[in-house]
Amino acid sequence: MYKVFLVDDEIVVREGIRTSFPWDSSGFVLAGEAPDGEIALSLLREIKPDILITDIRMPFMDGLALSREALAFMPSLKIIILSGYDEFTYAREALTLGVKEYLLKPVSAQELENALRRVSLQIDEDRRLHADLQAVRKQLELSSGLMKEQFLREVLQGIRDEEKRSNVFLNARKLDIELTKRYCRVMLISIRQTAPTDTLLPKALVTRVADSQPKGSVYLCQLDGLLAMLYLSDDAGVMEEQVFGVAGAIKHEAADLDLPAMHIAIGSQAGSIYQAPDSLASAFVTLKAMRGHMSEDSTSIMDNADTQAEMSEVISLADDASLYDRLRFAAVSDIGGVVNAFLSKDGVAQRSTLMLNYLLVESILTASRIIRENGGDPEKLLPHGMQDERGIALLTKPEDISKAAQGALTRALEFRDTQSLSRYSETIRQACSFIEDNYTDPNVSLSDAAASVHLSLNHFCTVFSQETGTTFIGYLTHLRLERAKQLLENTQMRSSEVALEVGYRDPHYFSYLFKKNSGLSPRDWRKERQVDGS
Structure with a gap:
């Protein structure tokens, strides 16, 4: 059915x-x-x-x-x-x-x-x-070794449980994973996806290249929608060659096979496996820089050394579309929920200090962008210490980072709201005039009102509500029902005729709205006014 x-x-x-x-x-x-x-x-x-x-x-x-x-x-x-x-x-x-x-x-x-x-x-x-x-996905999950992947994710994100931490090498051997190496390094791979099947072939390529490496030197798992490679070696130089060799092989084969574009981000070299979360965090920062500066149409590679050289540019130029899109039209009261959801989504409590700082940078970048778009200077408006890495790095506790992020975003949205009061007052006045001129048209819509003042639908809804204290529908309904009351009191028109006169084709729907707003049906409202006037 x-x-x-x-x-x-x-x-x-x-x-x-x-x-x-x-x-x-x-x-x-x-x-x-x-x-x-x-x-x-x-x-x-x-x-x-x-x-x-x-x-x-x-x-x-x-x-x-x-x-x-x-x-x-x-x-x-x-x-x-x-x-x-x-x-x-x-x-x-x-x-x-x-x-x-x-x-x-x-x-x-x-x-x-x-x-x-x-x-x-x-x-x-x-x-x-x-x-x-679904069948293909299930088969891939079964063949990849779910327990091994889960263990690798815990190692990469940092094992907090003391019992698990003390048994990490024992548990690794049970899963045929060799962690007793002097050095480790993490590579993250982001696959450009425009359709559900776009990631299947790139994942197969990455898996094949990883499997071709010496046993025990490379492990692969999925992490937050990305592919994560963990490299292990007793020789830092050999590991360096291996990491870039694998990255280059993936890039060239992806181009030869015309696969969807990938960003390959190489984290910093770390010591023992307990420092893997730090390498992962630097790979995340590197990936962020790539998304801000590199082409989305071809596979590219960047390592942590490149990121460190360009970090000042990343902080001033890059932006996070997700956080920005959530907040650019939000109210100040929405900030706490959005920031906490953003932090929870990215599993901040399970990652290193560097990763926490990276997420704070997202909030700073978003706040800076909103301030600039509204004609302000972030350096003058954002809290002291939020303009450079050293100030950001002083924050290590999740609650402090959340507070700092909310503080920066609050400054940005308050500044935006102050600017919009003067900028949009005339715009919304024109929109109200349009509604007042056209409210009797049954076909007048929210889209029409937004188009009349050249604003997008979402932006118009937000600004209209801020300026008038009500929604478009609330404003339109109020106009229609007030006019309906005048007609009911001063003419002999039937209720169905009044409905059509004020813009409602369906008289039953008009009666429903009228009673909902006034507490009386149109007929009873007219009778009450006639009694009062006699």
Whole structure:
């Protein structure tokens, strides 16, 4: 059975599809419906349908905006667009979102069934592909030796448990791992991924190259979405040649086989295996520098010596897209949760001091970028000691690092908010004027309001809320209902006529909103005003 969700602001259309289509015998089930995109969005999160059928022109949130939002958290969702003849060109824009089917109103039961059948074939194919990928992944996990990988991850990240630490060499021998060498070094490999299968061949190449090395000198495991190689040797010079030889072999073979690009980051040389976390941390810092400076289209190599030479540039120029994207439109009150989640995600408590400092650098870089984007000078605005490595390195405890990160980000967001008060006041005033001029149009949407002042949807939502103290929907609803009250009190228009006059096609939905906001139905509200006025 395939679950279908229907969204259309016309009751007649929804009832027609609900009653005329043979749901019981078709293999499809109508799992839910909604009169507009905003209501639909919350229901979609709960129901998680396989197929979404949506009108393209609706109040509050149109079909394209709904499709975009729904695909963000349900990428496998299949979408069928309903469109009028005059909306054909607009409907075609939906193709860029991955919409495969659109139907022109009025829609017959046979047309709908044909479209659903075509979409169901795509769903079946996606499910088969997913099952195949799961089988391949399971086989790879079984063949790689899960216990050995887990042990290597613990060694690389630092064994905190005293009992495990005292038995580390005994446990290593049980897993056929030889750790009794004088030197160790860590290499991290990041594979550029644009599709689920992109990493399979690069991983196979790296595994083959690692297996070709002398027994007991190289161990491979997966770590936080990366490949980690642990090198062990009693001769530092031999290990140096081996590390760069392996890195070069991977780079050249990847180019010959036209594999996805890789970043190969080589950490610093360390002493005994207990110092492996320090080499891992320096490899992470090196990888960060590569992502900031090197091409994403070809495999590249950088070692810790190169990183140290360029560290000042990394601190001033590099940025972390993930932390930046989470915080550039966030409120100051969101900082604590975001920073703690970021630290927990990266397992900071299990890594070395250097790795903790690296994560703090991410916060400093993000804060600096936000300040610069808003016309400020990070050196003047950030806390003293946050502009160089020495000041950062003085912080060693996770709680101190979290506090410092939050302090820097708080300065940045407070500065951004101060700047935005003057910058966006006129912009939002223009947006409010646009809404006031167009609130009677049933099709006016959040996207329209954002476009009227040339802001992205997410940015507009954040700024509008900061400036007005309410959401776009809240502002629009308030305008419509206040106008509705005037019409109910001063005219003899029926409730359904008032609904249309203020921008609601569905009189039932209008009555629902009116009662929700005023506590009375439109009819009762009018009666109460008439009694008060008599």
